[in-house]
Amino acid sequence: MPLTPDPSVIAKMAMFQGLEADDLRDVMGNARTRRVAQGTRIFSQGDPAETCYALIDGRVKIVQTGAEGEQMIVHFIGPGEMFGTLAVFTGGGYPADAEAVTDCVEISWSAATMTELMHRHPVVAINTLNILGRRLMQVQRRLREISNERVERRIARALLRLVEHAGRPVDGGTAIDFPLSRQDVAEITGTTLHTVSRTLSAWEERGIVELGRQKVTIRDPDTLTAIAEDLPGQAPATASVRGGSGG
Amino acid sequence: MPLTPDPSVIAKMAMFQGLEADDLRDVMGNARTRRVAQGTRIFSQGDPAETCYALIDGRVKIVQTGAEGEQMIVHFIGPGEMFGTLAVFTGGGYPADAEAVTDCVEISWSAATMTELMHRHPVVAINTLNILGRRLMQVQRRLREISNERVERRIARALLRLVEHAGRPVDGGTAIDFPLSRQDVAEITGTTLHTVSRTLSAWEERGIVELGRQKVTIRDPDTLTAIAEDLPGQAPATASVRGGSGG
């Protein structure tokens, strides 16, 4: 993966749809491309937001930390998606950390450049509006789910969403394209790693998933969907989730 | 309140900051102003998003409904704020219902008009980006809170936020400017009206709030903040509602 990516990569990004070839060259000229090793912190919550990013390759997780250290995974970023853009327009610091969960290639622009670009090409602003709007709708849906639904169902949903977003077909199922610990799943679904572990173990026994270290493979997406949607006929054996000794 | 509002009202809106007087007249010309009675449904979840709105006067609540009827109050809209804008740019229908919780005056534009306006005046798109960005940050913070925090603290936070956003000073405290039922608070905080009722009753006994039918008055915001932030020194003493910080 070269450090000067060809413009076609940029051209495909949702953010730059509708730009002419000339403008794309302009965009490229003002951008900075960089390799980022797995585990690198790209920016930190509270840092002044001076740069906005897009991902060429790899995966980045966006993590928000509360006053007492509780963490929540807000979003996983994949190739072609922007991140860190939000804070550039709201002023103030980044609202979360960004961390590379695999080796990545990122491209970035200064806040000033991006603002200027949007003034020159309103379509970029409108594209961004579109992306941010979708993300807002997603977060709102997730908010409702977390408020009103049981943990098991939230975990099912989270896995299905991850598969949708970062699924890689493997022998006998679909795996998730990057290291994903139980703790990660807990921070997505708003629960503890213990509950996640118990739930996944129960599912493994039923042949729905296959587990590994920082790895989950979905073997039976239909049953998982049934759990997520609470469909009849695939009633989960809830008792088995609770360590075997119900009371 | 006249049905042809003077342009200064529009000029003050965050969405139209930076527009010239001429442009503002243009905006006004394409807008439609309307009175809305308390309780009116302005748009419904799933309706095709053909109009975007701003509020001149009154309060509107944005409510999302899940597949099985569970509801969640996403946002309260006050004077000068826009709503229903989101869906216009993401395509698809509105992601939630909008309902007037008081008598309102709204102003609206067709989606096409608004898009055109943004192309002519990028600053409007960038302003909208700013507003939407802030809202996204708010929702993400709320998501983390709901995931990681106990109910009592979430209720405290919700009340403080409502006071901030719609507080009206009254004799011996601050009231909230519109009818707010226990059920409403439950739908904001992701709990049940029973738990809300119990919690508020306990607080009333401690003199923190004063309760009425669809009404909450904050008498002691400091203690409420202490509960919200889990500060020392204001430890709640009631048996029925959990206090302190864990174990």
Place this chain on the structure above:
DNA sequence: CGTAGTCTTGAATGACCTCAAACGCTGTGG
């Protein structure tokens, strides 16, 4: 082979929900 990090599993507690009933405002009509 030891160390550190991830994951599993058990047992006990408890926060919150669910179910159920009754209370008290508010507005309405006799």
Place this chain on the structure above:
DNA sequence: CCACAGCGTTTGAGGTCATTCAAGACTACG
């Protein structure tokens, strides 16, 4: 004016899902 219905609210009792505390097992890596 009072009776009555409707709605929001309060309160109790019981159940359970999920957290919390506590070990221990497994995996990767030097």
